[in-house]
Amino acid sequence: MRAGETLSQIWAALTQTSALVELAVLVACVLLAWGLTHVARRKAPGRVWFGQRAIDGALLPVLALVFVIAARTALAKVMPIGLLRLAVPILASLAMIRTLAVRAFARTLSWLVWLGMVLWVTDLLPMLIDAMDDLKWRIGGSTISLLAIVQGALTALIALLAVLWLSTAIEARLMRAKRINLSVRKIAANATRALLLLIGTLVALSAAGIPLTALSVLGGALGVGIGFGLQKLAANYVSGFVILAERSLRIGDTIKVDGFEGRVTDITTRYTVVRALNGRESLVPNEMLITQRVENSTLADPRVALSTTVQVAYGTDLDRLLPLLSAAVHTVPRVIADPPSAVQLSSFAADGLELTIVFWIGDIENGTGGVRSDVNLAVLRCLSAEGVEIPYPQRVMRQA
Secondary structure (H helix, E strand, C coil), X not given: CCCCCCHHHHHHHXXXXXXXXXXXXXXXXXXXXXXXXXXXXHHCCXXXXXXXXXXXXXXXXXXXXXXXXXXXXXXXXXXXCCHHHHHHHHHHHHHHHHHHCCHHHHHHHHHHHHHHHHHHHCCCHHHHHHHHHHCEEEEXXXXXXXXXXXXXXXXXXXHHHHHHHHHHHXXXXXXXXXXXXXXXXXXHHHHHHHHHHHHHHHHHHHHCCCCHHHHHHHHHXXXXXXXXXXXXXXXXXXXXXXXXXXXXCCCCCEEEECCEEEEEEXXXXXXEEEECCCCCEEEEEHHHHHHCXXXXXXXXXXXXXXXXXXXXXXXXXXXXXXXXXXXXXXXXXXXXCCCCCEEEEEEECCCCEXXXXXXXXXXXXXXXXXXXXXXXXXXXXXXXXXXXXXXXXXXXXXXX
């Protein structure tokens, strides 16, 4: 539709009898687009292109727009066109909203697109463009108009949105590749996102009319900023890539750092998320994981040894009792058979013989309190079945 066409011309075309033919063609185009979208959604479902019901995605208005443009071109040779010309900007606006809309500002984007379509149809858009082009400022040795600023900002916004969407799609695809190590996938995803954001920023600056040669001054200032104010931030980013590359910490490892113990649930470029067994989460800066002492319980081997103690009375037949206690410990489901548990006479206490029971588990991420309780209950049942006495402190009082 040409920008110079006015509402009166559109209304004249709509009042002709040929408008009924255009309406029938428009309905046929929409139905055809809906049918193709419905069939394609069964074979390749997706959130952006197909939506939830095949009518709230982007593919339906895009296909309808293509069919309407083709029909308008064909019918323009034999009859005046009005309705189909009006349908093109409407379908184009709908396709743009469905394709580019982000949940955070979907409503704002929708209002802007529909406002642009209204300005186009009412012939006010050329007048607005001319007015914006006439409004100019002289900055330094160059003259910049309001139109150039708006065009550059819109182009930069579209470039950044496209880069963010592409990086998110690539990251999701990489994280689904189960055959590749998780740390390698995180490195690839973070590196890809950083590279695409750099490219998108350069494209956005270039589209906004900012010469890339000016980045040399910006790079020098950025270097000074990193050397002073952004030193910690840069160190955390570099440390994140070092952790992922060395695999000294992996997602799923159980670690203890700065007095906080938990399971690593995510490693980002700036911090690592550690989740404790009680549900608390700690955001640990990556630099701390490089420069400080970190206890990793599952770095080389997921098996972890735990222990508990019990006292039995003096005179107990330990040669018979120790194998029974070891067998009782292995009845607990979470206790693994390899390495086997061990029962040791650790000390001669004042009230009895102190036995230390060492056992191994392979799922430290599920906690230690429950399995230690189960082991203590199994030991107690074994002692009760064998009639072994658990001594308690006794004091003899003598009167002088």
